[in-house]
Amino acid sequence: MAKYLLLKHYRGAPAAVNDVPMDRWAPEEIDAHVAYMNDFAAKLRESGEFVDGQALAPEGAWVRYDGEGRPPVTDGPFPETKDLIAGWMVIDVDSWDRAVELAGELSAAPGAGGKPIHEWLEVRPFLGAPPRVTE
Amino acid sequence: MDDSRLRELIPDVIGVLVRRGADFASAEDAVQEALVKAVETWPTDPPRDPKGWLVTVAWRKRLDLLRSQGARQGREIAYDLEPPPGPVPSADDTLRLYFLCAHPSLTSSSAVALTLRAVGGLTTRQIAEAYLVPESTMAQRISRAKRRIAEVSLDEPGDLATVLRVLYLIYNEGHSGEVDLAAEAIRVTRQLAAVVDDPEVAGLLALMLLHHARRAARTDAAGRLVPHAEQDRTRWDTAMIAEAVEILQAALARDRLGEYQAQAAIAALHADARRFDETDWVQIVEWYDELVALTDSPVARLNRAVAVGEADGAPAGLAALAQLDQALPRYAAASAHLHEKAGRLAEAADLYAAAARAASNTAERDHLTRRAARLRPAAPADGC
Numbered sequence: 054m055a056k057y058l059l060l061k062h063y064r065g066a067p068a069a070v071n072d073v074p075m076d077r078w079a080p081e082e083i084d085a086h087v088a089y090m091n092d093f094a095a096k097l098r099e100s101g102e103f104v105d106g107q108a109l110a111p112e113g114a115w116v117r118y119d120g121e122g123r124p125p126v127t128d129g130p131f132p133e134t135k136d137l138i139a140g141w142m143v144i145d146v147d148s149w150d151r152a153v154e155l156a157g158e159l160s161a162a163p164g165a166g167g168k169p170i171h172e173w174l175e176v177r178p179f180l181g182a183p184p185r186v187t188e
Numbered sequence: 189m190d191d192s193r194l195r196e197l198i199p200d201v202i203g204v205l206v207r208r209g210a211d212f213a214s215a216e217d218a219v220q221e222a223l224v225k226a227v228e229t230w231p232t233d234p235p236r237d238p239k240g241w242l243v244t245v246a247w248r249k250r251l252d253l254l255r256s257q258g259a260r261q262g263r264e265i266a267y268d269l270e271p272p273p274g275p276v277p278s279a280d281d282t283l284r285l286y287f288l289c290a291h292p293s294l295t296s297s298s299a300v301a302l303t304l305r306a307v308g309g310l311t312t313r314q315i316a317e318a319y320l321v322p323e324s325t326m327a328q329r330i331s332r333a334k335r336r337i338a339e340v341s342l343d344e345p346g347d348l349a350t351v352l353r354v355l356y357l358i359y360n361e362g363h364s365g366e367v368d369l370a371a372e373a374i375r376v377t378r379q380l381a382a383v384v385d386d387p388e389v390a391g392l393l394a395l396m397l398l399h400h401a402r403r404a405a406r407t408d409a410a411g412r413l414v415p416h417a418e419q420d421r422t423r424w425d426t427a428m429i430a431e432a433v434e435i436l437q438a439a440l441a442r443d444r445l446g447e448y449q450a451q452a453a454i455a456a457l458h459a460d461a462r463r464f465d466e467t468d469w470v471q472i473v474e475w476y477d478e479l480v481a482l483t484d485s486p487v488a489r490l491n492r493a494v495a496v497g498e499a500d501g502a503p504a505g506l507a508a509l510a511q512l513d514q515a516l517p518r519y520a521a522a523s524a525h526l527h528e529k530a531g532r533l534a535e536a537a538d539l540y541a542a543a544a545r546a547a548s549n550t551a552e553r554d555h556l557t558r559r560a561a562r563l564r565p566a567a568p569a570d571g572c
Contacts, residue, residue, distance in 0.1 A: 147295050
């Protein structure tokens, strides 16, 4: 088993095939989308593959250290050009192939017109902490 | 009360219940309840025969469970109330439990979880913590595994190779939080070795002990990986090494070589050297030849190339490496090491950096990054 991060982007990923902003969907299309996401998480809980998942607000800022005795610098809210993470899910699965299969399923969530969004999801393996025996 | 001694009784007790006709899932649940009861009462009222006590209490618990589920007719319960007189708990019961928990129809992760719970006697919370997943996730994994093997016939012969693979998977997780999975795997493998007479079980036990004996030396106080050549050998557990070597020699004497015995032989040769430069690399290469013949494993071939580099010099090692697929895990790390040994430092630095990017855990990545940095000229301190 290994853990993988499935990252959903507001921005920064290649455009989805069915790329209509959510605020232009019909209310029932939003309901269908949310239900799909909840069902997906519930199914992974049932299969013993779910670890964690959270949605992120689009607001936020870049922050950095600005030297001894000075407050950190922020460059203000995210402008249009920045990558934006919408949320993540952490899964613990038997193989990379299974992680890709699940990401594909998540990408098929319904969007505008009730059709799959085909959004691009980022899949990243977690680095384990303990060293394995290797010699 | 010694928790691990209590847990050692679990596979036996579940085995007895299954032998008496309980299905695996209800036997396992009943034994968990009996354990809770044992923890409550034994400190003040220790039983003379702990295993007999657990069997009796677990059997009653199982009847309680059946009654509360209303799943049995009264006459069946009446029949069940008296435990059958025989047979005496035998090694077969315990062995069957190992086979059930590592059944080939289960995924590796399910088999690992079920083995830790039913054979190792860990709680679901402890297993979840060791694997860094939520308890509910691990509970689902275990209950799905139990449902799946409910359909497995008890007469179906088990696959010892699968059992050994599951135990080695557990060993290789090796977390040390509340539960040290490496120590747990050794404990369970010891029990298996006590009931099944097979040189490969002994080989796996010896292999785990040999790795374990050198564990303390493998990282420094700051948690950094210490490469084999630089380890402080006074931190090796020589008593554990001696025990492992004895187990291994008895297994090898039976002349039924398998992959775990071959791996243990290699580990024993490493453990046998008082200094790194006293390592018998020629013999290690010979054992890798055996291992490759047994498994045809690409990883064994890769490790063999590194050993050839020590036995016959870096050019020979690089030549052996050149015959392998560059996409193998740790290929870049092995190549970096051999390039460094051959004095080709700039190439070695690039290879260490590439290996660091491909590393699957942070300790290894950091170690390889430091190796790369050590071989490169320092960056200007004012750059940022």
